[in-house]
Amino acid sequence: RIGPVNSVADIGAGTGQLTRLFAPHCRQVIAIEPDPAMRTVAGESLAGLTSAHIVAGSAEQTSLASASIELLVIGNAFHRFPAGACDELRRVLAPQGHVALFHYVLPTPLTDMLFSKLATLEGLSSRTRTAWPRLPLSALFGHIKLESITMEQEITQDWDAYFSSACSGIEAPEPGEAEYDRFAEIN
Numbered sequence: 001r002i003g004p005v006n007s008v009a010d011i012g013a014g015t016g017q018l019t020r021l022f023a024p025h026c027r028q029v030i031a032i033e034p035d036p037a038m039r040t041v042a043g044e045s046l047a048g049l050t051s052a053h054i055v056a057g058s059a060e061q062t063s064l065a066s067a068s069i070e071l072l073v074i075g076n077a078f079h080r081f082p083a084g085a086c087d088e089l090r091r092v093l094a095p096q097g098h099v100a101l102f103h104y105v106l107p108t109p110l111t112d113m114l115f116s117k118l119a120t121l122e123g124l125s126s127r128t129r130t131a132w133p134r135l136p137l138s139a140l141f142g143h144i145k146l147e148s149i150t151m152e153q154e155i156t157q158d159w160d161a162y163f164s165s166a167c168s169g170i171e172a173p174e175p176g177e178a179e180y181d182r183f184a185e186i187n
Contacts, residue, residue, distance in 0.1 A: 001149075002098050005070040009092065011059050011085075012077030016042035016052070018102065022073065023049040030069075034058040059085035064092040075102040117186040123179045 006027040010019045013031035015038055023029045023046065031046070031054045033039045039054050046052040057063045059074075059081045069092050078101050093099065173180040 002071070005098075007069050007094075008071045008073060009062065009064060009069045011062070011072055011074045011089065012080065013042055013054070014038050014075070014077070016046045016054070018073050018075045019046060019052050019054075020049065022071075023052040026051055028053065030055055030064065032057045032059070032062050032064075060088050062088055062092055066091050067094045067097075068092055070094050070097050072097070072099045073102065074099070076104060078103070118183075121173070121179045121182060121186070123173060123177070 004025075008022045008026050008029045010016070010022070010029060010031045013019050013033040014035075016031050019029050019031040019042065029049075029052050031039075031042055031052060033042060033054065034057065036056070039056060042054050046054065055063060059077070072089055072093055089099070173183050
């Protein structure tokens with residue numbers, strides 16, 4: 001929709017899913033990820049993509065040059081960014097650059113049922129409040145008109161894949177923690 005770009009930064013890249021999608025189409029895609037384990041997985045999944053580079057950093061400290069990135073992509077991570085991230089992202093974005101936020105929405109009945117049960121786990125709720133500053137989009141974009149595109153997608157997972165995904169969230173209790181067994185029962 002925006003035409004070709006040469007430089008993309010995937011902020012909060014995780015395992016590199018978005019980086020992998022953009023790498024074949026751009027000269028340079030930089031995956032910025034703070035978690036060493038996620039960077040390791042990203043390194044394995046991005047092996048052989050010469051335009052993809054993984055960098056230890058965070059949304060608030062990318063180590064990218066000022067005005068160097070034509071397109072910032074953020075996949076289901078903006079809700080975790082602290083306020084300082086917005087200043088950093090504006091700093092690295094080139095004039096006339098673009099930002100694309102990607103997120104998923106679970107079906108409402110499932111979301112309502114699951115999150116009402118998860119809210120009973122005080123440790124998980126406390127970690128979620130800490131991990132999700134939930135910046136308003138205006139913190140990054142100001143009060144300009146935003147374009148929103150919705151694309152429906154369907155995913156089918158078996159229970160093991162779903163539960164593994166739920167456990168991979170940074171706010172999920174770890175095995176051995178007090179709430180882990182209740183968390184496993186709810187999921």
